Amino acid sequence: MTRLDWLNRLSFEDAQAEFLRCCGSQRWAEAMARARPFQNQEALFAEASWLWSQTGPEDWREAMLHHPRIGDVSKLREKFKATGAWSEQEQRGMEGAGEDVIQALAEGNRAYEERFGFIFLVCATGKSAAEMLALLRERMNNAPDQELKVAADEQAKITRIRLEKLLASP
Known part of the structure; x- marks a missing residue:
C-alpha cells in the first residue's frame, strides 16, 4: 500500500491530524480530510494549494x-x-x-x-x-x-x- 493509499483510508479524524502536522490551520486540515480520496500526489498538492488560497488572515495566524x-x-x-x-x-x-x-x-x-x-x-x-x-x-x-x-x-x-x-x- 502506498502512503497516499494509507492517507486516503485513514478515518476523518486521523487524516485531519496528519494534515494538521503539515499546516496548523484547522479549517484547512478539515477541508483536506474531506477532499479525500486523492487520485495521485499531484491531485493532493493541487487541492492543498487551492484550499489554502481559500483561507484568510485568521487561518494564517492560526x-x-x-x-x-x-x-x-x-x-x-x-x-x-x-x-x-x-x-x-x-x-x-x-x-x-x-x-x-x-x-x-x-x-x-x-x-x-x-x-x-x-x-x-x-x-x-x-x-x-x-x-x-x-x-x-x-x-x-x-x-x-x-x-x-x-x-x-x-x-x-x-x-x-x-x-x-x-x-x-x-
Missing part, C-alpha cells in the same frame, strides 16, 4: 502558532512534538551559524513579532541562517497587511514540503 521561531532549535522537539523533526530538518541552515547571526535572529524575531503580532515565518529549507536573517530584515519594511500575505505564502511553501514528507514517511 497556522503560524504551530511553528517554532526561526533559530529556536533547542525547543523544536519539546514544544512541537508532532512536527519537531520536520522543523529541525527545515531549519538545518542554523547549523554552524555564528553567535552573532544567532543573536541577530533572536533580536530580529522579537522586533518582528512586536511590529507584526506574529512570528517570522519563512520556508527555511535550503536557506542558511544568514539568508534567513537577511530575509527577516528585508521583510521588516513591509506594511503589516502585506507581510501577513508574504507569511501566508511562506506557509504554503512549508505545507507543500511537509505534505511531501508525509507521503514519503514510512
